[in-house]
Amino acid sequence: MKSKDRNYFKILRAGINTTYQDLGRNNLYHIGIPFSGAMDKRNFQLLNSLLQNDYNSPVIEFAYQGPHLKYFGKDIFFCISGNVSFKIISKEGVIDGNSYQCYLLKNGDEVDIHSTNKSVYGYFSINGTFGVDYYWGSCSINTQAQIGPNNGNKFSKDLEIEIIDINNSFNKRKLDYLGSTIENIRVIKGTNYDYFSNSSQDKFFKEIFKITKLSDRMGMRLEGPKIENIVDPNIKSEGLVKGVIQITSAGDPIIMLSDHGTIGGYPKIATVISADYDRLVQLTPGSNIKFKDVSLEDAETLYKLYQMETNNLISQIK
């Protein structure tokens, strides 16, 4: 490609954990590869809808502090989803941007994504397609197994993000949305619920847990009242799914997230319901968490409602 025809971002600052993500890769648990994919699927979906991209187009996910990008190429639009503070730096000056709004970028303009606010993950994309390689049908970067574009590593300074396609018939769009928070994280009791003493079962649902700093795309470690195991601190290792809450030998809960190990040997006290997963992953270290028990039937209904709500938001984009 001739350099004058190239459209790309140069990374001036990479941010803390910046990666490509899409909906992730299926049917690989048996060889030890988790789903991965965007942690907050609703914000992923909203972003691709705002930009009129395919529903599974690659986006750039960042955590806490995002990247600072400088753009080179012909005019392009970008958009950010999540609760994010960012600035757009152009020849005309510096402006503060708003999430869920599209902005025009010209050659030489910069986007500086300072931080996510009271949340962990944010998403960045353009009205077009990033040039990424696909591994098992997905461009999601899994840094633990080093799978995905950029040799499976998170973004680093000076990396260049290629754009291989720009949608020229695009019109600026926006969504008025403040994000969605949740009071309790709803769970279904786990397959080893009876491994724990009655008083610990009680505590699990009545008391408050705190999210520790030992949280990333693989898992979220909590601290709070110790959960007492009265059967065996280990089970025969078996498959895990995202949202499973295991209790470690030390009595602390650990929640499996999108890049989790596929097999585990700690007893499972509960599993976060699918409807609450996007909001769970956005809880920052130091936040409190309270669990609420729901039935399987309720969880299935709540998921349908959550999907309807997402589709409703998508229909409000104009």
Added chain:
Amino acid sequence: MIKNILNLGDAALYCDFGSDVNQEINSNVIKYFYHIKKLNLKGITNLTPSYNKLIISYDLNIHSFLSLKKKIENIEIKENNKLEKNLIEIPVCCDNDFALDIERVENKLKLKSEIILEKFFSKNYFCYMTGFVAGMPFLGDLDQEMRLKRLETPRVKVPKGSVGITEQFCNIYSFETPGGWNILGNTPQNIFDSSNQSKPNLVNPGDTIKFYRITLDQYNEIKR
């Protein structure tokens, strides 16, 4: 052959084949795994076989627990369905720099290192499952007198290629990860290859593994 099907959260079936860990039960799990995989059912997003469980993840937009449970319960698997088994030979170097826990194992088992290694290399091992991290095989069974617990304090980083034992099992660390198995040696062979997308794992459930011992020179030769 499935004893019971429960739900694991709201988007996975938890199929229980029994509480024991043995090759008979595990072979049943693996047969179901390959059979269901071949059916290519719409909306199944993952199958995770382990010693005595099979977890079936599904897309909640397509299935509900009860409807999928019924489908799986109605699957018939012929008893004489033979498993495809490959014999895979894997070189291991037990040089001092690699055998991180040999002294601990000597003390716990009250056997000399040469006897331990002789016993370890004299057997073929069955692959029960792969996972935790990409490509890691869980193999068994070790002789009774070779069984010991994992490290009291797990290592923060176990070197890639390490070959470890715990209880009746051995494994190969396909990546550098935290872990608590007793490390006897290291293989120069690549256990997981993400560039080989049709067959990324060297070892798959049902395979038989034969370890053979190599010198440090041979190790470096293969590594090169």
